[in-house]
Amino acid sequence: xxxxxxxxxxxxxxxxxxxxxxxxxxxxxxxxxxxxxxxxxxxxxxxxxxxxxxxxxxxxxxxxxxxxxxxxxxxxxxxxxxxxxxxxxxxxxxxxxxxxxxxxxxxxxxxxxxxxxxxxxxxxxxxxxxxxxxxxxxxxxxxxxxxxxxxxxxxxxxxxxxxxxxxxxxxxxxxxxxxxxxxxxxxxxxxxxxxxxxxxxxxxxxxxxxxxxxxxxxxxxxxxxxxxxxxxxxxxxxxxxxxxxxxxxxxxxxxxxxxxxxxxxxxxxxxxxxxxxxxxxxxxx
Numbered sequence: 001x002x003x004x005x006x007x008x009x010x011x012x013x014x015x016x017x018x019x020x021x022x023x024x025x026x027x028x029x030x031x032x033x034x035x036x037x038x039x040x041x042x043x044x045x046x047x048x049x050x051x052x053x054x055x056x057x058x059x060x061x062x063x064x065x066x067x068x069x070x071x072x073x074x075x076x077x078x079x080x081x082x083x084x085x086x087x088x089x090x091x092x093x094x095x096x097x098x099x100x101x102x103x104x105x106x107x108x109x110x111x112x113x114x115x116x117x118x119x120x121x122x123x124x125x126x127x128x129x130x131x132x133x134x135x136x137x138x139x140x141x142x143x144x145x146x147x148x149x150x151x152x153x154x155x156x157x158x159x160x161x162x163x164x165x166x167x168x169x170x171x172x173x174x175x176x177x178x179x180x181x182x183x184x185x186x187x188x189x190x191x192x193x194x195x196x197x198x199x200x201x202x203x204x205x206x207x208x209x210x211x212x213x214x215x216x217x218x219x220x221x222x223x224x225x226x227x228x229x230x231x232x233x234x235x236x237x238x239x240x241x242x243x244x245x246x247x248x249x250x251x252x253x254x255x256x257x258x259x260x261x262x263x264x265x266x267x268x269x270x271x272x273x274x275x276x277x278x279x280x281x282x283x284x285x
Contacts, residue, residue, distance in 0.1 A: 001004045002056075005082035009055055009090030011038050013048025014126055016176045023137055023173065030086060050178035052090065056082070058184035059094045062119030062191070066096055069114040076100040088148070089183050104254035107205040108264050109239070110127040112202025113269050116188045118183040120272050123184040124155075125168075130178010131159050134168045145285045150174075151278035153185055158275075189276035190237070192269060195219045196244035200273065206258060216245065230280040 019026045037044050063080035070077040077097040083092040102108045106127040144185040152169045174182060191199035195216045205212035219239040227234035258266065 001084060002082045002113065003252070004084035005091045005094075006052055006056065007045075007090075008084045008086055009052035010045040010048035011035055011086070012088055012090035013051025013055075013176050013180070014038060015088075016051050017047040017050075020135070020173060023135060025149065025173075026088070027147045027247075028039045028088075035086070038173050051180045054177050054180035055089065055091070055183055056108040058119055058123050058180065059091070059187070061122040062115040062184075062187070063094045063096050063162065065109055065114035065116075065118030068070050069100065069107075069110045070096075073102070073104075073110060075102055075107065075111065083176075088270050090272070093187055100258075101250045101253075104255075105256060106258060106262060107251055108202050108252060109206035109258055109266070112199045113262075113265055116192050116272060117192075117198050117265070117269060119184060120188050120276065123188070126177045127156065127181035127185070128159060128163060129173045130181055131156070131163045131172065133175050134164065134172040135175075136164065136166075136171050137173050138168075138171045149283040149285055150179075150182060151277050151283075153189070154186060155275040156182070178209075185276040186278065186281055189240055189273060189278065192273040192276070193219065193237075194273075197243050197247065197249065200242075203254075203269055207263075207266060209252075209255075226279055231282065233282065255277070260261060 012031075013033055014037075015031045016026055018034065019030060024030075034044075057080070060080060067077060067080065069075075078097040078099065079241050080094050082094045084090070084157045085092045102111060125132070156172075160167060160172060164172065171180075191198055192203075194200040194204040194212075201212060201216065204215060220241045222236040223238035223241065227238060229238075
């Protein structure tokens with residue numbers, strides 16, 4: 001699965017590299033052309049190495065954060081699995097299987113928070129590199145035929161202000177390394193949604209099971225509203241979160257409250273979520 005994910009990510013990376021080289025927005029039309037070109041000329045995939053290696057490193061760091069937290073608490077888990085997909089980024093992410101109960105609130109917090117926090121930290125250097133080497137194009141070249149407009153998270157705005165003070169974040173055409181970091185940040189925001197059995201849900205449940213139940217019921221409604229007015233992809237996520245309601249969550253046998261350090265880490269996780277979350281992450285023009 002990892003090798004297949006590497007292959008599909010190379011295709012996505014080659015697509016971003018081609019768009020960056022021509023100062024153009026990525027588009028679904030050129031993505032389909034990239035698949036055909038990669039089939040006829042496999043060496044073209046070498047252009048996708050920076051994107052693929054950066055993205056898979058961020059995803060692996062995220063999952064290893066979970067893995068070593070499980071090891072610390074003597075929780076049995078699998079090694080990370082990668083999910084290949086012939087999509088814009090070449091993957092549906094990665095996951096690991098937890099094969100034994102998480103018995104305490106503190107263990108639940110550690111397992112939930114470790115992945116997003118580690119993944120976020122690993123994504124920052126390639127994002128900085130991407131901003132430093134981004135091309136400032138106020139009128140990004142598009143032809144209106146499936147061109148993709150990427151959202152701008154707060155962390156990208158702050159990094160642009162620090163590293164490209166004369167540019168607006170929305171005018172940056174990120175290179176493939178920066179775009180891979182963007183994908184990693186978006187994945188971090190999705191995982192930190194404070195609901196169900198997502199990482200953010202684990203964090204909220206470790207703090208307050210009652211708040212977790214309430215947010216798990218209300219957040220899909222919020223995503224439906226976001227999907228109706230901003231990005232239709234939120235409708236799919238609302239459906240996924242509703243589906244998670246039918247999965248039984250294992251009981252917590254040791255509800256010892258989180259210590260001050262973990263509560264501070266929960267606050268940091270909230271800040272990371274706000275820095276990465278985008279109400280409208282992707283638009284097609």
